[in-house]
Amino acid sequence: METQDKRDFAAGEVIFREGDAGDCAYIIDHGTVEVSIAQSDNTHYFKPLGKGEIFGEVALFDQKPRTATVRALTATRLTPVHRTQVIELLEQANPILRHFLFLILERFRENWQLQQKQTDTAAPQATPAPQRGEVTQKLTLVHDIKHALVKDEFMLHYQPICQMSTRRVAGYEALIRWNHPIDGFKLPGDFLWLTEHTGQIRDIGLWTLRRACFDWPLLRLATGCVYPFISVNLSPNQLISDHFVDNLQQIVEEFRIPPREIKLELTETGIINNPDQAYKLLSQLSELGVRLALDDFGTGYSGLQSLHRYPIATMKIDRAFVNTMLGSAQSREIVRSSIKLAHSLAMDVIAEGIETEDVYEELCQLQCDFGQGILFGAPAAMQAQATAW
Ligand code: C2E
Ligand code: CA
Ligand code: CA
Secondary structure, eight states, rough: OOOOOOEOTTTOOEEOOOOOOEEEEEEEEOOOOEEEEEEESSEOOOOOOTTTOOOOHHHHHHOOOOOSSESSSSSEEEEEEEHHHHHHHHHHOOOOHHHHHHHHHHHHHHHHHHHHHHHHSSSSOOOOOOOOOHHHHHHHHHHHHHHHHHHOOOEEEEEEEEEETTTTTTEEEEEEEEEEEETTOOOOHHHHHHHHHEEEEHHHHHHHHHHHHHHHHHHHTTSSSSEEEEEEEOHHHHHHHHHHHHHHHHHHTTTTTTTTGGGEEEHHHHHHHSHHHHHHHHHHHHHTTTTEEEEEEEESSTGGGGGGGGOOEEEOOOHHHHHHHTHHHHHHHHHHHHHHHHHTTTTTEEEEOOOOOHHHHHHHTTTEEEEETTOOOBBBBBHHHHHHH
């Protein structure tokens, strides 16, 4: 996908004309535009469009000429949504939905031509306001994420993972954050789900890996255990990428990181959805020497029984069970039996979401190896980790 920049128009400037070839739609970041169509004896003007509204979307899909002329009424900034962006989303969409979309567009064009003929004699009517909301927001987000990588707006926060018996820092988990120029600080839950759908997560994942490896030599100095590690999350989409192992090897060599110090965290769903591909990739990673951790354990449906053939070194027990283990006998039993099972398979265990001393003590009783949670430290920028030490 090529990179597109925001586009600025001065008041009065034409954005596109009726009949122009069109290959993108626009979302109005700020400003106001006026849409008009030329009729045989006059020009028909529609209601002006403002911030957050979208226009030019028809030609985006069917590659036919623009049906109207659009001009900036005030100084206007636009986010272009290029056809290539939408085609990617369309290809992933349900084929029936795709068909309906093109049917609607065809009808729209037919009605538009008919309406033009009729309005040549009748009084002009305003078209309904364009659809705002979810779709527009998603398209803006896809665009902004692409730029965020180029403009270095992502950053990593690191959260300590401590050895339970000594409370010493054994490693850190890298957690992505986004310093959005307009919306401010964003957490992964605000945007990663979309990147998983669009495939952008692969580029983001590599960025994360590179940055974590770049930071690790300094961060390692703040650890206090014999086998320190840096944990990086691996998305299901990366698990089926052909180049991931090569990319990882390159990064590891570039930053001279001993592969055993890298721990890749992946979830059960990522493995279960593509079991054979996952097996191949995880075996290659294991041969390379990096360690693998099963994230959010307990939240999936398969259990460890169907996962024991994968070379997983660490089990991370989901915080939903850890948080509730003092109040719920069921949660406590899940935590207890998970630790036992993991140890019987020669895995070590990290409990996530430890917030209190009581939970910490209970987990020590259950012989949990490592812990992560706000009791030991919230995720924070690297500088904070280094100075804390
Ligand atoms: P996760 O892998 O389960 O990461 C742990 C999450 O728990 C983090 O949320 C962390 O801030 C939060 N947490 C840590 N300690 C505590 C605690 O004591 N109590 C509570 N309530 N929460 C705690 P965060 O940073 O919002 O990340 C959410 C998820 O986003 C992560 O869950 C991970 O699945 C994903 N993620 C984050 N960074 C990346 C990344 O670079 N790549 C990929 N693929 N996924 C990432
Ligand atoms: Ca994780
Ligand atoms: Ca987790």
